[in-house]
Structures are given as C-alpha cells and as structure tokens.
Amino acid sequence: MVESDEDYAPGGSDDDVEAHQMTRIGGHTHSRGRGKGRDDDAFATIRRTWEDVEEGPDGTISGAVDSLLQQGKRKRTLKDTTPLQRGIIRHLIVIIDLSAAMTEKDLRPTRYLLTIRYCQDFVTEFFEQNPISQIGIIGMRDGLAVRISDMSGNPSDHISNLQALRSTDPKGQPSLQNAFDMARAALFHAPSHGTREILLLFGSLLSSDPGDIHTTITSLVNAHITTTVIGLSAQVAICLTLVKRTNPHSNPQKHYNIALDEVNYRELIMRLATPPESHTQQAAAAVDNSNKSSLLMMGFPSRVTDPSPSLCACHSRPTTGGYLCSRCSSKVCSLPTTCPACSLTLILSTHLARSYHHLFPLQNWRTVSWSRATSPAQNHRARCFSCQTPFPSNPTTSTKHVAYNASDQTVDGTGNPIDTAQISIKAALSNAQNAESASTEPSAPALLKSARATGSTHKRRDGDQTVSESGRYECGTCGQFFCVDCDVFCHEIVHNCPGCMSREGEMMSSRDEGQNGDGAMEIDQPATHGEKG
Secondary structure: OOOOOOOOOOOOOHHHHHHHOEEEEOOEEEEOOOOHHHHHHHHHOOOOHHHHOOOOOOOOOHHHHHHHHHHHHHHHHOOOOOOOOEOOOEEEEEEEEOOHHHHOOOOOOOHHHHHHHHHHHHHHHHHHHOOOOEEEEEEEEOOEEEEEEEEEOOHHHHHHHHHHHHHOOOOOOOOHHHHHHHHHHHOOOOOOOOEEEEEEEEOOOOOOOOOOHHHHHHHHHHOOOEEEEEEOOOOOHHHHHHHHHHOOOOOHHHHEEEOOOHHHHHHHHHHHHOOOEOHHHHHHHHHOOOOOOOOOOEEOOOEEEEEEEEEOOOOOOEEEEEEEOOOOOOEEOOOOEEOOOOOOEEOOHHHHHHHHHHOOOOOOOEEOOHHHHOOHHHOOOOEOOOOOOEOOOOHHHHOHHHOOOOOOEEEOOOOOEEEHHHHHHHHHHHHHHHHHHHOOOOHHHHHHHHHHHHOOOOOOOOOOOOOOOOOOEEOOOOOOEEOHHHHHHHHHHHOOOHHHHHHHHHHHHHHHHHHHOOOOOOOOOOOOOOOOO
C-alpha cells in the first residue's frame, strides 16, 4: 500500500480536498490545488450587483427597471456641451473588415452581418447630423482593398451598396496598408476647409501588407488625416500606433476602442456622427500654411418641375423634377451634392442650419429633486411644458392613504368593523402582483443584465445628475420642466428648447406691442382729396 503524502482531514469540503491533492511527475511532487491567496484576491473583486437593485414599496423591481429605462435615455443626452470649433464639412472614409475573422458569432448574428447593419444606420445618422458632408466606403478582403462606395453625399447610394454586401461572404486576410493607401487617394482631392477622417472597423488580429505599413502611416500624418479604430477582437499594436500618430493632440483611448457587446458596438459607431474638434486641423495649419480657412462658395437652388423629362447632370437619366444649379443651370436629382458641371456645392438652407447645431449645442438640463418639485411655488408645473404629459406624483405622499389609522374603520353587513387600511394594502399588493405577472416587457432581464455587466447601480446618490428622481428636467435658461422623453427629443432631434423658443416669441410679440401701443400694425394711409399732403 502506497503511503499517503497528506493526513486525512475529516469534515473537509471538496475545495479543501482538491487543494490538497498531489501528483508525482518525474519523481517530483507537485500540487494541483489552487493557491488560497489567489482565490481570495479573485473573489475580492467580485461585486454583488444584485444587491444594488432596490425593491419598491409594492415589493417589485419595476421602479428599478423604470430607472434603467430613463438612465438609458438620459445617457444619450448627457454630452459635452462646451462650444468648440468643429468641422461641419466632413470627408469620411469607412474601412470595413471583410476578412474571415468577421464570421465569428461572438456578436449576433455574426460580426459581418451586424457590422453591415450598423454601417447602414450610421450612414443615415451621419447625413442627418452632417448634411453637407461626404462619405466613402472601402472593404478589406483577400489581402486587397475593395471599393464599395465612392465618395459622395447621397446616403441612398451608400445604403444600397452596403445592402449588396449581404450576398457575399467574408474571406481571406485584411490588408491595412492597401486600405489606407486607397483611402488616402480618395481624400487627396478633399478641400482644405473640410476634415479628412478614416473610420476603421477591424475584426482581425493581423494584417497582410505588401510593404512597410509605418511608411503608409507617415503619409497619412503628412496628409492631415485623422483615424478612429473600433476593434472587435483584442487590441492590436499597429492600430494603437496608428491612432497615436494621426491624433497627436488627443487621448488614444478616445480614438481606439474595443466593442464589448452589440450595444456598445453601436454606441461607438454612432459616436462618430458628431463632428470632431478642429484643434488638430489648427495644428496642421500651423505647419502647412496652405491648409488655412477660407470662404466657401455655395449655391442654394430651388426645385423645378419640367413638363417633359430631361437628362440630369449627375446620373444622365431622364427626370421631370430636380434642382437647377445657381451658376450653370445644370439639373441635379437631389441635394446636397456638388454640381458635375461647375463643381459648385449645392445645398438647401435647412442643411446649413442643421449643421450649425454642433457649434452651439443645447445645454444639458438639470435634474429636479422632489423637495423642489413639490414646493408651493411649483404647483402650477404639474405637466411637461412641451408634451403636457402629467408628471408622476411624490411616492411618499401618494402612499399615505395605505398607512394604518385607527379611525379608518367601517362596518360590514353584519356590523363587524372592517379595517379599510388593511384592505387598501392588500389591494395595492394584489394589483402589483397582477401587473408583474401580466407584464410582457422583455427588456427588464436584459436591462438588469446590462447593468450588472457595466457595474451600474440603481441606488439614488446625492448629486447624481443621470436620472431625476421626480421625472422632471429643468432648462437652466427658461426654468421650464420637461419629461425625459422630451429631454431626449429636444437634445437629439430639435436641438432647441421649446421653453426658450416660446419665450423669444413672447418677447418679440411684446416688443411689437410696445412699439404700436395697442398691438396693431400701423400702416401709412394715402392722403385724401380733402386733406393736405
């Protein structure tokens, strides 16, 4: 019988037994157990995120789920609103990895299909926020660079070309050098008053390049091209070197990120819809005197409809409607675009107005506490100023009717006293249970899972400016209260405050009334025959 190396310890757990198991390899004794110190360090970093979720007065977590929904909406609006000089005329090249690495299914359904869908959404959002900018799309497959869509300002062409990629499968290895050379050639003729940007969606861990890629990176720096990389795998050293050299005045973590999941991947892509700060362009202009700001000539054509079809200058197709160039009267199908005949930039006034909201962003609205929302001075603000939706009532005051009171008793048909407070409590609990069982909201588990993954909590903290406990958000200029939906709508779509705009209208109206006395417009009447001129 072989002697045991360790004494038997009765009552030990399975972990202790595993930790004491020994094995002999080549006459030497090795332990297969895990170090206890390492276990303690590993478990010390685990957070019990389920303890951060608070139950409501009715015993459910519906309040936590509502808080998650509002936090997701509010997170999109809490942006840096510092007025900065930004380039509103952008020239962006999107480089998509079409190699075999995009067939992985860590992002559902696959990296390839999800990237195509997000790129289509990005094109729509990009031209919504930057209507006078242009985009080009390049793919990497089999060690070559493939031109998917030429540089243009027509989102329909880009979306249709991206949709055509669904019929092909990713294969081969990517080539960053070939893609960057093609992108630099596409941005070579971009005017100096616009930005030159490259967005790389990279899912591989290697690059099959024909030459020295550092030489290509140097050419990108000399051409004043900035790059942003979104990785779908681990961080790649050459991508980090790329963003450091092409963005010398910015933090590399701002331009190189790894997508954690599908939601984070979409957020990283949509972040590029906002124009970048132009301090890099100013630094480049200090080195190259030829790259300096100048006036840009634009045309604002009107739409015309011809009785008979005529050829357009952009597609050479017979159309009855279009826009006539302000300089050469050539007809184009849609705006914004560049005149094919005289190269004049053709836009509408609304396009130019939508581009300026990045230069003067709407300030973030403040959260309103219950103490201020329930003050007597705010009793007239029980509804959202914009959509007139009633605000929620204070839960501390709305639950007072279920508190026990000895006088809250009545009698039934037999004359026995009935505690109405207990009936109210049972009815409230029953309604909450019925609502919880009948709810078909599928986002609650996903929201809780996402919150645990990101480490966010739902306990109310003093000074927390993410979600308002009263459901009210106050504009710091006009002082009006708004709901969270109007907060998102005004900051993402309208880019103006309804309270401030209505106040400006009232001020203009009062000014006109002060000039005319009774508010009527004074009109000079011609002199009659009986009066002196």
